[in-house]
Amino acid sequence: MTPEPRTRTRLDPAIRRRQIAEAAARVFAEHDPADVSFEAVADEAGVSRSLVYTYFGDRGSLFAAAYTVEMMRLDTEIDGALEKLGNNRERLAQAVTAYLRFAARHRERWNLIASAGSSRHPAVRDAIAARTVRIADTLGGSAEARLLVSGVIGMLEAAAAHVLEDDADPDELAELLTQVIWAGVSSFVPD
Numbered sequence: 001m002t003p004e005p006r007t008r009t010r011l012d013p014a015i016r017r018r019q020i021a022e023a024a025a026r027v028f029a030e031h032d033p034a035d036v037s038f039e040a041v042a043d044e045a046g047v048s049r050s051l052v053y054t055y056f057g058d059r060g061s062l063f064a065a066a067y068t069v070e071m072m073r074l075d076t077e078i079d080g081a082l083e084k085l086g087n088n089r090e091r092l093a094q095a096v097t098a099y100l101r102f103a104a105r106h107r108e109r110w111n112l113i114a115s116a117g118s119s120r121h122p123a124v125r126d127a128i129a130a131r132t133v134r135i136a137d138t139l140g141g142s143a144e145a146r147l148l149v150s151g152v153i154g155m156l157e158a159a160a161a162h163v164l165e166d167d168a169d170p171d172e173l174a175e176l177l178t179q180v181i182w183a184g185v186s187s188f189v190p191d
Contacts, residue, residue, distance in 0.1 A: 017055050020045045021065035024056075028066045029108040033115055038062070060121025067116040068127050070109050074102050075131075092185060093178040096156065100170035100177075103160035110160060117157065139185075152181050 011019070023045035027036050041062060042049040056062040081098035082091050103110040116124050132149050139145040159173045 013055075016047070016051075017065075018069075020047060020052055020055055021062075021069050024052075024062050025066040025069040025109070025112065028063060029070070029112045033059075033063055033112075033119075036063075058121075060119065061123040063116070063119065064121065064123035064127045066112060067124060070113050071127075071131055073106075073109065074099065074113065077102050089178070089182050089186070092182055093174065096178050096181065097171060097174040099156050100160055100163055100174050104163050104170045107164055110164065114157060114161065148184055151184070155181065 020041065024036075024041045027040050027044050031040070036059065038049045038052045038059070042052045045052065052062065056065060077098045078095045081094035084091070084094055086094070116128060119125070132146060132153065133141070135153075136142075136145040136149045139148065155177060159168075159177055162168045163170050163173060
């Protein structure tokens with residue numbers, strides 16, 4: 001008996017790219033990024049290896065897409081926290097708490113996010129820089145705002161590592177970080 005051929009579904013390229021990026025995020029979250037192959041991502045996405053290569057070209061670009069998927073998930077949770085009523089300091093506290101709780105709840109996803117910081121691949125660096133600029137633009141977009149955002153992200157990443165490595169309470173760390181961060185942010189955004 002001859003196996004039935006795989007049926008291919010033609011999707012809009014943007015939808016297919018997103019599907020592959022989400023599959024890559026799952027695979028990168030479960031494995032050391034250095035061990036992830038195009039074949040593993042293709043299998044997870046239900047597409048051919050050549051299609052993954054066509055959309056992303058190399059492992060670094062594929063990793064950047066996976067990083068972006070996970071950052072969008074994190075940003076969605078942070079945005080949800082920011083929708084709550086309150087003054088800017090309270091909203092900052094909610095965002096910091098959402099960030100650290102995300103890391104605590106999604107260890108594998110967080111490992112993907114954290115490993116992006118050590119990548120030298122231009123696509124990964126560009127994805128990180130674009131996110132920093134997007135956040136800094138909400139504070140006026142100046143060089144000082146970009147520096148502040150970079151510092152805050154660094155503190156949040158260090159605190160998330162502390163939550164994961166030492167089982168620290170994300171809510172306690174969130175309160176401490178909020179105090180420290182607010183001192184810098186409040187010079188840009190009044191209470």
